[in-house]
Amino acid sequence: MNKIFRTSCITRVGTSFCNYSTNTSSNYCLDLVKRFDYENFMAVLLLKNTSRSTALAVRSFNVELSRVTEQTSQVSTGQARLQFWDDTIEACFNTDVKKIPQHPVALEIYKAVNRSKLSKRYFKNLIKCRYDYLNRNFFITLDEMEKYSENTVSNLYYLILEGCGMLDAQSELVASHLGKAQGILNLLRGCIIARKLNFISIPQELLVKHKVSDQSILNGVSSQKLNSCVSEVAGRAYEHLQKARHLSDKLPDNCAPVFLPAVTIDGYLTKLQVVNYDIFHPSLKRKPLLWLPKLIWYKYRNKY
Template sequence: MSSGEEAARYCFDLVREVDKDRFLAALFADDEKRPSLLALYAFDIELRRIRDLVSEPMLGEIRLQWWADALDRSFNGATGDHPVLEALAPALSSGAIGRTGPANLIEARRFDLYDDPMPSQNDLEGYLGDTSSALMQMAALTLIGKDADSCAEVSGLAGVAFGLTSLLRAMPLLRSRGQCFLPQDLLASHGMTVAHVLSGRWDGPMQAAVSDLVSLARRRLDEARSHVRKVPEAALPAFLPAALVPEYLRQLTRGSRNPLKITSDIGPVRRQWQLWRSARRKTF
């Protein structure tokens, strides 16, 4: 097996293991483009998991800086620093993905290294725009090149919907780290502080705050879907993960479960069926 094949296999296995939603959505992409798409998702995973691999934020900062420097070298033609960068090289060298998107993604992930609370809902949407939305737009660029410029608005909206849903599902993990992504202004409007979230108490005010964010995710998804005609069919796999948002949100608000302590999920068969149905209908 050549080094290029080994790099592609590394990305394939990593995304399949860590990010089932994007992995399954990528299976609907063109065979020729899929390796670069999976390499992009693997790049995001490598950044996201730095928090869990280091014992203190400064070590995370060093790792993020390494990725930033290695990315610069990749844009200048180097490919040997990491299997993810080697697999991503075709998309970088072709100009399909510019420097700005990956660099901004690295910068946004610095927030993940610390326990600072999310200040406001505007800050939360900005964070999601630089992470989930940016990744969605880069995925579209990987699939269809500059024609994906028409998808920017959809990426912004659908990325917020999917990213916010993912954060809500990740609340048990975030709490265990001492992190709170529920915005402080939203908590204050319901008479709460970050301490209420970290306590895991599932009472009326907390339910109302989470309900507000669930409504925001649904609203952003509806707004994105209203522009689905702007998405070329070949770019649709980049947006398919958003098709899972409604079912995840239903699970999140189901019955008396406490989403601060219990992670909401979808069974593998239903997940695959939902993605297949959306792909067949050319929507998300």
């Protein structure tokens, strides 16, 4: 594992790049987020200058963490890759630039940390949660699913808010609720690749309650009973979305653009309701045509 990342040529499962100096680290992060996190990519583009650069660094870091689970089948390999990122964060908060791995995401994180004085604990929370679930393939309760969502998504918003110089008690509360809503929906959407991930994201307490088998999710089989499970999970996401929006008038000026992903969260919840919470419905895979104009309209109105 110690030879996976090198200065002259960095190679990962599914992604490789040599002679990295020919492309800037910022462009690499831009392309990474665009490819693997398109919805958040569109929202990040509407941020300004250094805020956008910090947000892209944070989002690209999250892409790298999330892909550890997708690309590794052995726990030990996943642990080694997460350890690399844990060591990288330690290095980014060290004053010795020579200790920063020559990886474009690491370089952008280092610049963001020094530019915006980001907090180490938020990065650590992101890594620890992924590490804790490497050997897990289900949630027991909806509360556990919510907590995981907070750890893996809300912490991203805390970092982005710090990068914008807007993290206070109210914006942190909005970020907490919105992160839970987005994280829960991300997990729900993962049902379509449950077999690939070997992870059942719908909590076991709901599957037992509605008499739905794990195998039906792995096989991608729709049913009214499964729809009922999805409806309960989506309901929890909707509650947090509404709480985040109800606090909008208490936020610092110009803070709303950070929370523009709320627009896409709301859009997906609406589409899910239209198909009666059939998580495998083909229409849920299509991107909305007026996505970007809607985001721009919300930004213009200072809403989310």
